[in-house]
Amino acid sequence: MGKKDVKVPGEGVKSLAGEEGVKSLHDSLFESKNESCSDLTPSSPASDLTPSPTCNLAAPAPFLSRNPDFPPSFKERFTAWIPAFAGMTIFLLAFTPSVPAETLFGIDVLKKENFTSLKGAKISLITNHTGLDKDGVTTVDLLRNAPGVTLVNILATEHGFTGQVEHGVAIESGSETLSGIPVFSLYGKTTRPTDEMLKNVTAIVFDIQDVGTRFYTYAATMAQAMEEAAKKNIDFIVLDRPNPIRGDIVEGDILDSDIHRLTGYFEVPVRHGFTVGELAYWFNITRNLNANLRVVLMDGWKRDFWFDETGRSFIAPSPNIRSVDIALLYSGIGCFEATNMSVGRGTPGPFINVGAPWIDGKKFARHLNGRHLP
Numbered sequence: 001m002g003k004k005d006v007k008v009p010g011e012g013v014k015s016l017a018g019e020e021g022v023k024s025l026h027d028s029l030f031e032s033k034n035e036s037c038s039d040l041t042p043s044s045p046a047s048d049l050t051p052s053p054t055c056n057l058a059a060p061a062p063f064l065s066r067n068p069d070f071p072p073s074f075k076e077r078f079t080a081w082i083p084a085f086a087g088m089t090i091f092l093l094a095f096t097p098s099v100p101a102e103t104l105f106g107i108d109v110l111k112k113e114n115f116t117s118l119k120g121a122k123i124s125l126i127t128n129h130t131g132l133d134k135d136g137v138t139t140v141d142l143l144r145n146a147p148g149v150t151l152v153n154i155l156a157t158e159h160g161f162t163g164q165v166e167h168g169v170a171i172e173s174g175s176e177t178l179s180g181i182p183v184f185s186l187y188g189k190t191t192r193p194t195d196e197m198l199k200n201v202t203a204i205v206f207d208i209q210d211v212g213t214r215f216y217t218y219a220a221t222m223a224q225a226m227e228e229a230a231k232k233n234i235d236f237i238v239l240d241r242p243n244p245i246r247g248d249i250v251e252g253d254i255l256d257s258d259i260h261r262l263t264g265y266f267e268v269p270v271r272h273g274f275t276v277g278e279l280a281y282w283f284n285i286t287r288n289l290n291a292n293l294r295v296v297l298m299d300g301w302k303r304d305f306w307f308d309e310t311g312r313s314f315i316a317p318s319p320n321i322r323s324v325d326i327a328l329l330y331s332g333i334g335c336f337e338a339t340n341m342s343v344g345r346g347t348p349g350p351f352i353n354v355g356a357p358w359i360d361g362k363k364f365a366r367h368l369n370g371r372h373l374p
Contacts, residue, residue: 102311106239106277106296107133107207111142117294119148121203121235124193126155126186126225129163130209130241130315139207139239144179152201153182155193157208157221158262159318166319167345187217191262192224203235209317210276212243213331214255218317219276220265223283230291238295240277244307244314245328247273252331271331275301320350 104112111133123143125131131139144151154161160171161183171185184197193204206222222238229236252270266283268274274282277295284293300310307314307324316322321330329351336343336354344350355361 104299115146122150124201126206131207158187207239211327212245215263217262220262230289235292247303
């Protein structure tokens with residue numbers, strides 16, 4: 001299927017088609033910043049690149065040379081360390097990164113407004129362990145104690161309310177440990193809120209950290225809940241959170257229109273560039289849902305931010321997406337899960353390696369490199 005033009009809210013997002021398309025992952029993220037060394041491995045997507053063990057860079061000279069009189073006298077050691085400390089101070093002043101300003105997520109903005117827009121609402125909350133404000137307080141506790149707000153129940157997505165269940169494992173319904181609030185599963189017998197779950201509910205609130213990749217299921221669960229809310233004329237409110245792998249880069253083919261499943265629910269590129277709030281807006285319009293949708297926007301987020309530029313700690317949204325780096329790699333490696341190859345789930349480096357016992361690794365790498373993929 002050929003690439004199509006995609007319009008994404010915000011600045012800097014270009015067409016996927018032709019030479020004017022967005023830059024490739026290699027060109028935009030992993031371009032070498034050291035011309036003398038070509039063998040580089042990415043460290044953090046928001047940082048420079050780190051030399052691999054085979055990268056031959058000049059080693060720094062030792063502070064003190066070896067000599068027959070080693071160890072040196074106190075005077076010799078003191079004299080030798082003076083220029084070292086001076087050089088280190090200059091280095092730190094020149095290269096210490098500035099601390100990014102803290103981005104306020106949707107839940108922080110809602111809290112700042114004292115939950116005014118939710119007063120009188122009886123809420124069903126779709127959330128998990130990533131639903132925290134900047135102070136580490138859970139969205140569950142915030143809404144449970146918000147003035148004029150009634151938290152009726154919690155709806156759990158794939159990986160469960162705690163986010164610790166492995167992918168593909170059905171989630172059982174239960175209750176929240178501290179409050180006793182019912183927790184209904186949206187990843188088991190049903191993936192949609194039922195009449196029982198939405199009894200006496202006037203609004204569904206969604207607050208989960210997504211990873212910016214189409215086949216991650218949290219956003220599809222949000223979309224199915226939106227469809228049910230639209231049918232029942234129930235308000236749907238998204239507390240927005242960042243796209244952790246940036247909102248100004250869009251890559252990959254668009255999903256075929258005849259595919260509708262949790263891992264393929266949106267006709268968007270694999271790396272879509274949306275925040276969950278933007279994706280909700282887009283879905284509501286393109287599917288003509290006419291849902292009573294509201295999005296509580298973030299304050300201070302920019303489209304070219306990686307998550308670690310928000311000033312907030314990255315919380316693994318599921319067991320194998322353990323960092324921003326892995327979230328980025330997932331957008332390219334996750335598709336191999338549809339094959340009989342391993343992507344490293346359950347190992348210390350999920351989505352960093354891909355392979356199988358019957359694959360000749362060097363031959364496979366040469367084949368992929370020979371295709372000059374972006």
